[in-house]
Amino acid sequence: MARALEAARRHTLQTLLRMPAGVLRRVAGRPVEIEGNVLDPEMQLILALQKVEGRPFEERPIPEGRRALLSSSRVVGGNLPIGAVTDRDIDGPAGPLRLRIYNPRGVTTTSPALFFIHGGGWVYCDLDSHDALCRFLAERARVRVVAVDYRLAPESPFPAAVHDVEAAYSFVTANAAGLGIDPDRIAVGGDSAGGNLAAVLAQRAAHGALGVPPAFQLLLYPAVDFAVKRPSRPTFAKFFLTTRFMDVAEESYVPVGADRTDPLLSPIYGDLTGLPPAYVVTAGFDPLRDEGEAYAEKLRAAGVEVQYVLEPGLIHSFANMVGVGRSGPEAMGRVAAALRRALSTPPSVPREH
Numbered sequence: 001m002a003r004a005l006e007a008a009r010r011h012t013l014q015t016l017l018r019m020p021a022g023v024l025r026r027v028a029g030r031p032v033e034i035e036g037n038v039l040d041p042e043m044q045l046i047l048a049l050q051k052v053e054g055r056p057f058e059e060r061p062i063p064e065g066r067r068a069l070l071s072s073s074r075v076v077g078g079n080l081p082i083g084a085v086t087d088r089d090i091d092g093p094a095g096p097l098r099l100r101i102y103n104p105r106g107v108t109t110t111s112p113a114l115f116f117i118h119g120g121g122w123v124y125c126d127l128d129s130h131d132a133l134c135r136f137l138a139e140r141a142r143v144r145v146v147a148v149d150y151r152l153a154p155e156s157p158f159p160a161a162v163h164d165v166e167a168a169y170s171f172v173t174a175n176a177a178g179l180g181i182d183p184d185r186i187a188v189g190g191d192s193a194g195g196n197l198a199a200v201l202a203q204r205a206a207h208g209a210l211g212v213p214p215a216f217q218l219l220l221y222p223a224v225d226f227a228v229k230r231p232s233r234p235t236f237a238k239f240f241l242t243t244r245f246m247d248v249a250e251e252s253y254v255p256v257g258a259d260r261t262d263p264l265l266s267p268i269y270g271d272l273t274g275l276p277p278a279y280v281v282t283a284g285f286d287p288l289r290d291e292g293e294a295y296a297e298k299l300r301a302a303g304v305e306v307q308y309v310l311e312p313g314l315i316h317s318f319a320n321m322v323g324v325g326r327s328g329p330e331a332m333g334r335v336a337a338a339l340r341r342a343l344s345t346p347p348s349v350p351r352e353h
Contacts, residue, residue, distance in 0.1 A: 078323025
């Protein structure tokens with residue numbers, strides 16, 4: 001019943017987003033312009049529809065909110081074609097960890113890979129909420145994608161998620177050959193909270209804590225700083241990622257008395273030297289915009305090769321919107337193209353394993 005309702009919602013949303021641009025603009029409402037950026041009408045319409053769907057998920061009890069966010073993710077993600085998807089359990093620091101491996105169609109030999117960490121404020125989301133995003137990247141970038149289902153807060157606060165993703169990454173690099181992965185062409189990536197964990201993982205691996213360093217970082221509107229709240233946070237806190245959402249995430253994930261400049265918590269304060277090339281993308285109407293840009297600048301200052309992209313009209317979570325409309329898929333198409341370029345050629349000097 002739930003899946004049928006989600007399919008009906010997706011069909012309705014698709015129909016609305018296929019309207020001619022002029023009609024879509026009129027239905028979405030008056031243009032919203034802040035700091036020179038104009039909110040994309042598709043994003044504006046999606047936000048308006050969310051308001052009529054009931055209480056925001058971050059204002060519900062966490063279990064209920066998780067179910068609501070998963071349902072919304074399925075609506076905007078759809079069921080994209082993929083060669084094969086396999087779930088596998090491995091040993092984690094506190095019990096089994098589930099990995100989901102995406103093999104793109106037509107890729108039968110050893111290939112590059114993306115080790116992907118989902119977002120959701122360390123509290124929400126799972127492998128299913130980001131299934132469409134992983135399918136999209138695997139097919140468009142022609143890489144295998146390995147996603148990890150790490151422990152969530154508040155049941156398992158910091159640093160549980162860090163330990164889980166490190167264990168999963170270590171498993172993938174140690175077993176790359178058996179997974180059909182080129183160990184010299186493994187990228188780490190994630191969105192939002194997942195971008196935080198990917199940035200932490202890249203630093204730890206590059207500095208010898210985890211064996212094989214990654215070849216590339218793919219950071220989608222990453223949350224990188226718990227110590228400083230930059231201006232974009234209050235300015236854009238009504239565009240999906242609300243102040244309440246960020247408060248729930250912080251209160252659930254960060255232990256009382258924690259050092260908020262700990263690089264495992266706020267990677268912007270870590271040692272950024274010697275890290276692999278990075279693609280950092282932010283959205284113009286995202287509270288995390290400023291810290292993502294600041295992280296890109298600090299990476300560049302540390303000598304890291306960085307491509308920073310601002311998607312000016314988009315909102316937080318656009319990476320999940322690969323199954324509806326044009327704006328989300330087009331932006332993620334640019335992400336996939338960057339990932340494919342970065343992993344298309346093996347490094348001139350193989351990394352030590």
